[in-house]
Amino acid sequence: MRLVVVSVVLLSLLGLSLAEDPYLFFDWNVTYGTISPLGGPERGILINGQFPGPEINCTSNNNIVVNIFNFLDEPLLFTC
Structure with a gap:
């Protein structure tokens, strides 16, 4: 019984170490x-x-x- 518990714990730890970092996906539509922003209407760039x-x-x-x-x-051009 103890061997089964140790095996399950080791397999779960192995699975966690091989997991890839999550991906976040975004779609941005850039328009005029x-x-x-200063009180009067102006033409500006909008994202979504x-x-x-x-x-x-x-x-x-x-x-x-x-x-x-x-x-x-x-x-x-976008920069980070």
Whole structure:
């Protein structure tokens, strides 16, 4: 009986050590829109219709994949 318990514990620990970090997937549609950050309406860049853009809530070692679809009239660059 004791051997079975030790085997189960070792196999579960082995399974935890081989697990891959979780992936988080996001789709961002980048468009122009009307915003009023200073009180008056202005043309601005929106992500999924939001300004400022959406937050990415994650923890350490998460793999983040962001699919960005650019609907602007010019190229767009994101940096981290």
